[in-house]
Amino acid sequence: MKLKILATTILATMFSASSFAAMVNKSTIVVDGIQVGKMDGDNLPEQFSLMFNFHNTGNEIKVWQLGFYMPRSFDSLALQRINPEQTMQICDAAGGDCVALKYVRADNVNNVDKAQGYFTLLAPVSQFSLKPKTNYYIKIAHNNQWSSGNVSSLPQSLFLTINDENSDGVPKIYTIHTELSQYQILNYDQNLIDRQIQDNIQAKWLASQPKNIPQVGIIPSPVRIISGVDGDFTLPAKTITIHNQLNSDNAIVNLWAPIIKQDWKLTKKVVIDNDTNASNGILIQSISDPKAIQNNPEGYRLTIANDNITIEALTATGVYYAFQTLRQISAQSANNTLPSLVITDYPRFKYRGVLLDVARHYFTVNEIKTLIDVMANQKLNTLHIHFSDDEAFRLALPSYPELTATASNRGLGQSIGPAMLLQNNLDATNLRQPEYPVANSVYGGSYSAIDIQSIISYANANQITIIPEIDIPGHARALIKALPHAMIDTNDSSQYLSVQGYRDDVLPVCTYGNDISVGNSFTTTINTIVNDIAKIFNQQTTLYAVSNEVSLGADEVSNNAWTNDTSCRNEWSKLSALDKSQLFIQKLAQNNNSLMLSGWQQMVQSDGVALGKYALPTSQVGHVWVWNPTREGVKQAANLANSNYPTILAYADKSYFDLAYSPSITEPGFTWAGQFMDTANVLSLAKAADTTISQSANSQNILGLEGALWSENLPSFDHMMYMALPKMPALAEASWSPSYNVTRNGKTNWQSLANRLGCGKNGYLSYLNKLYGVNYRGYPDGIAKEVPEDFCSVNPEGILNNQ
Template sequence: MKPFSKFNCLGLAFAGMMITSCTDKPTAFADYQIVPMPLEITTPQQSGFLLKSGETIYYTAGNEKMKKNAEFLASFIKEQTGIELKVQEGDKESGIVLKLGLEATSPEAYHLTVDGGKVVIEAPSEAGVFYGIQTLRKSVSVHEGGGAIELPAVEINDTPRFSYRGMMLDVGRHMFTMDEIKTYIDMLALHNINRLHWHLSEDQGWRIEIKKYPKLTEIGSKRSETVIGRNSGKYDGKPYGGFYTQEQAKEIVAYAAERYITVIPEIDLPGHMQAALAAYPELGCTGGPYEVWRMWGVSDNVLCAGNDKTIQFIKDVLAEIIEIFPSEYIHVGGDECPKDKWKTCPKCQARIKALGIKGDSKHSKEEYLQSYVIREAEKFLNEHGRNIIGWDEILEGGLAPNATVMSWRGESGGIEAARQKHNVIMTPNTYLYFDYYQAKDTETEPLAIGGYLPMERVYSYEPMPSALTPEEQKYITGVQANLWTEYIPTFAQAQYMVLPRMAALCETQWSAPDKKKDYEGFLKRTVRLMDIYKLKGWNYATHILDVKVNIAPNQETGKLDVSAYTVDNAPIYYTLDGTEPTAASLKYEDGLSIDQACVLRMTAVRPEGNSRITCDTISFSKSTAKPISMLQPINKAYEFNGAPTLVDGMTGNRNYKTGHWIAFYKNDMEAVIDLKEATEISSMTLRACVEKGDWIFDARGISVEVSDDNKAFKQVASESYPAMKETDPNQIYVHTLNFTPVKTRYVKVKALSEKSIPAWHGGKGNPGYLFVDEIILN
């Protein structure tokens, strides 16, 4: 990128002063550093273009899509600046010109030029022009006062990295109004996203009208009540329901199409079908009765794969779906289908026998039976000119060549599918599930499903697996993030969960892979984008404006070093006694050193209001900030800051993904702490986070050994713990071992992980994870 010359900058500034003196309104300057970052920006040494009321947008004569594009641009500019532009057919040598004719490999590419005489957006297709318009819109950003805007001379060549750029919205658990769905589409358009994956059926509700099966909406769209919290066993007693008519769905499709977004419907089968079974119980293995599910999770009541009526039902539903949705792809789900009922169902077992299905070392016969159901759906769609997308479970049992796989359980499914020459959409839950928490302090966040997915992790995602060859990588055709709505009852909360994480998503989807990612630069660009969120009245999370705090043990000084910063260098104030910091509190300058227990709270002070307050509770024991070495490896997926995590003075909460916990898998935790001098100790405390559903179990035993030379160790305490029972709660388990006071320099702590998960658990026989957060010696 070429920088402006001093002459050019002075010239622009002078032009701005002249305009101010003539109009008494300030002139703003556009900034092409936007989200997503364009592929190529050059700044020729010539005058810019003054954007002011009365200028005309010209579009290709007789092209209704280009006319709509011009109207979009005029409305965006007026909304953000107050500048009113005219719209007219033609191709002039002045004003703002939208035109077709650019030669490029992608139809969504565009070429944007600004010089003293005009602004030109040229593309191979109307969609490309639309993305050029979005770039101009975001470059102008929000300019209060209605004054003119100087567009510096520029030449932008841009093209998307991926042709499929998706965002999923689940309306099965909680649904949203037509206006809210349209607002969601507007959000996608701002972020250059071109696919809305609309999840329309669930155990908890059927949301799309199917005229041949009216009970799907008469019965299947309504649940009698909804569980409170995370399957607490308590219910709210309030009926919940609703659905979209076929005409409403077509209206959404048309609204999205105007913004070059394709709506891909999902009818999840053969699992996630309890709402459909409540309406048509004869489609289930037991015949019911069934109810629309009131709780969250995955019901083991699924479509009966041995029933001919089931296959006909699937074809009938898909026949109406393809009449509503013109998309090339139809999503058929295929995920999380328990096979328990199939194993005992005479019809399913008869189907297995009739098809000659045999289980093998890769898959059970019931898993191959699911593949039969998916292939029946695929065959029907292929016969009608459509192709299927399914979650990565559809790999089980084999796929037809036209199937696209959506890899959500990490990247392994996508890698396998690409190697089998199937197109892949990468949507791993570890990076792109926006129903996960976005802050460590979950107490101040709306209830979420769990996990921890901050903006930085979303931005760090690289969707092209290095494990694939260049030829195999060609099958990675898209990237998508998902919003599941079990714990998202309102659209305001839905917006909060996706904004501004959607900005990080869109940069991964659009921007060139060879552009080195710069998170700090991205944050500054996102702050400008958030001005548009605010103008539109969208509810967005402000975590990126919070103080970023890093606390690290300093093994040399035996203290904790604290560093802090904000994205905009706003002044930071803090307290150490747990009180709320204000501008009258201590001001953070160039770092802190902490050598005693405290509660550190920080806030950034800005004219428009203070940021949210951070809170870090720090304890100090004889092990804090001491050298530590691991004798057995930390699990790479949950390594975070590594061994120092165990001596950083901080404990974690129930969310094991915040970085305050580290994990051990298929081996034990074994660490040696160097107290640096002979020190008397008489207790050791170790905490374990337990989430049995995620295969995370308590320790099976803990031992403490001491040594003066780090060679010969003597055990001073040990405890053994029984295998966990199904009734044992998920919680933080605190283990304290007391022993006769001993003076020592080196302390070895070993915690045994669960080597064989008990028989009552779905992961029986497999190793369990062990998560620990701090070794406390006193």
């Protein structure tokens, strides 16, 4: 496994010293202010302008380029009406000369990257020196990619390159420091935003069910909790015996025995046996009346009596979830006793998932395992890992070692250029990481075969299935960069820009299965890659693992892709880009009929509701995720279910965890699908599921829900957990707990969930922090930032008491 590499560091005031420090200096350019927003001439709703005001405190700089990260494209393509009116210039602020600026990109995808995607590099079109003690401004006017709303979308990580200075081909950069106070989003009113935030909190609170405080606070809430008639169960001081009377396979018991020893502070190890005659300790049995748990293989009944604890289930998975519930109850115990009660429980949906994007930002194996721990604690059962995108390919494949050798690293001077350069001092979630990559850092990471097997084994032991995803035929730029001999069709001179600002991120689909151009090499290569991935992730041991499943993503192909590709002949010649994408996937499936292919709705569906002409047959589809916001997504999902596709609801406006909690300037995350992607909003995914089911004649094909952690804005594990918590418990509640509990009379149980999440050192958020060392938004005050101001003053302890 490769670790995150920061090959360069800024001066000691920002970054720790390293042997690479000479490659990065602090610029003599001082920023006086940066303005973003509507300016003169921005007449269309989507247009904005950007103004950098600065001065030079050092010597004259004659040959220079300015670089920065901002999640907007500053490239232009009239064919798609992308920035057709954009102008860029630098001017002497005293009224002197102005010179136009050009967008500096590489000539073709084979070359080392310059500007691309959301990384911008600008240079004057003619000589323009930056003189000492002189004020300048750079104005980029009439960009039509929508203005900034918060810190995540501001221009940041600014730098200069000077005179093409480099070391072994890696450009030397001069960083330009900025503070949040130097930015101005025009027409932004913090007082107005604060009122909107409080109004949103109050409205969602009043629109939810009045809180119903149960005897114990469990997340997700069980189907039924009944107080027992026996006395409480007293925790032993030394040891306890777990009697597995369900079967002779003790794998689950062996997993939980050391956890119980630790949680209960036992002095001796837990004893395990298969004694069918035992009647004390912890008894694991086959449930005598399976209808009580709806014959659900993940269901269980947990009975706590004064002399024993009984777990009844149909499978080891049900036993596992009973232990998770028991663990939460134990965390709330007082006086070393557990309350007498009977819990009957089973999930609403069989699929309860989280997507983790490791392409845009890399997370270590241990970080992924911690995420698995947090998910499993909430009875989530699927981790959908996005291994490749335009910015990286991170899955090591023995057949093609160049995939990770080339496509797992990025930075100036690398084949794949810089991307997602968030600035560490602007990131409010950055609690422990003084170093973030800069433009010429070699940022990378990949997962070896050993890493992947370790992740799969750990996940499966915790009842979580891993679904691998590589994104093709669009979002495939890293794959193209790594294997140009097989992935670049010289017959294709199409002009397009993807949503993320790439001109060259689609595979040569029209050559698949023929000998035109790179057809033979491309066909063999892509078949091998997909089959190798299927083999790596095959034979998982979880209940709902789909054999030979690989997700191809298959989303967001530009409408202008392959429009000027002479390889697109015969059946390909008159098809739209989406039809070509779907025909390619259909042919790929036909040639690899043992595979189960999954993807986002564009894999099989038109941009509307109808199925595509070349939609895969349902018999060869593992899962279809619907990401469109509910306005379009509900109808799309209902139609997919009615057409017998295994459908997962991942509506962006309800379940994209990477979106901002609120519209405050300091709140990280994108806002394209909504201004308030908070915990109450995620919980309302349960209502969206109700609506989708009501519109589906074949609602049994709606398998479940998924939350997404797209990582464009997640440069660290702390940032990832900030966006995941407390949203993830709302996803767990929506996907596990019965609809009649979560959305009674059209109102969610938000007040109940908030009460269980807690306000301070007690509550579920504090519980997760203590168990796994993870932080959350609002730490250490629990859910206080998302509830009415008086809630936590009245309920400072919540209902979980995890001393």
